[in-house]
Amino acid sequence: MELASNHLYHTHRFDEGNPVAERKTRLAVMLTAAMMVAEIVGGYYYGSMALLADGWHMSTHALALGLSVGAYVLARRYAQDGRFAFGTWKIEVLAGYTSALFLVAVALLMFYQSMQRLIEPIVIHYNEAIIVAAIGLGVNLITAWLLGDDHHHDHGHHHDHHDHDLNLRSAYLHVLADAATSVLAIIALIAGMLWGASWLDPVMGIVGGVLVSVWAVGLLRDTGRVLLDAHMDDPVVEEVREVINEVDPEAHITDLHVWRVGKGKYSVILSLQSNNGLSPNDFRKALSIHEELVHITVEINQFNTSL
Structure with missing residues (x-):
């Protein structure tokens, strides 16, 4: 029996960390956390359940984005650790998988709160809620642009979807989910204010929940395949x-x-x-x-x- 490997003394560092993405994701965490506080405070102050729900919903995204940053840091820190037989890249994939679980939780929360509001409608302070939701959307779009630029650049070189940074993709999806729910909330609030269609707010919440679920399942499938070596x-x-x-x-x-x-x-x-x-x-x-x-x-x- 004869055997050949790459060379006698070879590295097991294949992919760990992503300095540009790490920096951008850290900035995204700070922006999301600041907006989350503003929405929760605004929700209490204006008695708007819609804003309050969006604020708490944003907190799960802030947590998930923080997880993405932590994964990059750990992947870098343990890059030379001999215990990792094939490098530390899977720390990032594991963070993406965990992040996708948070997205599932967000979707379930949106379904639950929307159904609750359909059964028991609440009085919405439209003007204030629209202003804060619009600011929230602005912050989400800035953050999505920040992460999206690197996310698209990441798989621009290859058409093969396996080239994605799955950790960055999970962070990007959380921001997109936030932006989508903000857009749906604004549409519902404007329709409610102009035509008194208050039922639209919870219906849009359900639509948002479906959207987030689809993204979450896709991310769980892709990260799960990597973690289970199903290639x-x-x-x-x-x-x-x-x-x-x-x-x-x-x-x-x-x-x-x-x-x-x-x-x-x-x-x-x-x-x-x-x-x-x-x-x-x-x-x-x-x-x-x-x-x-x-x-x-x-x-x-x-x-x-x-x-």
Whole structure:
């Protein structure tokens, strides 16, 4: 049995931290927290349940954004820690997953409060509520622009959706969810003020809840796949099989493991049966042409020809 890995002393740092995103997310936390306080205080002061609900709803986003910042910090801090077999990138993915759970909680809260308001309508101070909601929307749009610029830049180089920074995407979705609920609240408040359609406020809350749920489920699915190493159906796996077939058409793959260790970066462990006198290094070099394969281990077992 022969074995080849990348090289004798190789790094296990594939993707950890994202300095630009970390800085922008930290700023997003401060903006969101400030607006959250303003909405909660405004809600109590104007007796507006709509504002109060939006303020508390914003607090979960502030918490989730804080989680995103913490993940970047931890990924950087533990980048050299030998306990992490394949680097610290999954800290960021774990934060994205946890953040998606917060989004689910936000959606449930929106459903619950909206149903409550449909059954027991409350008196809304429209003018004040619209002003504070509009300011909230402004803050959300600034924050979304701040994070969105980097979020789109992050996957602009590759069309492959696996290149996303899932931690940044979760932060971006929280801000978008906030902006969407602000827009829906403003529409409902204006309609209520002009046409007395107070039922629109809770209906828009339900619409917002559906929207947030859809985003949350998508994020849970993407981050969950990474955390569970469910990547054997990714196109890169077929590429590995094709390369092996090109190098030695008679080689037989007996074991293959491919999993993600960074944004668009994969690790491969491969066992082959081959009798063509090729070394593991020959296969490894051929696989190394694919830049997304950053950690390759090849093992060759010769056929038993003595039988």
